[in-house]
Amino acid sequence: MQRLQAFKYELMPDGEQQRDMRRFAGSCRFVYNKALALQKENHEAGNKFIGYVPMA
DSSP: OOOOOOOOOOOOOOHHHHHHHHHHHHHHHHHHHHHHHHHHHHHHTTOOOOOHHHHO
């Protein structure tokens, strides 16, 4: 019988780390929204879905 063990962790960043995490999340949100806008514009023009490699 195999026993599975779970662990809980809590992040406790200092001020600079918290700022960096917020900046990272903001950058991710910006990139996602930009890619979504490109996909919507491409779809409205009647073109096919843009894959990951051409998008990158």
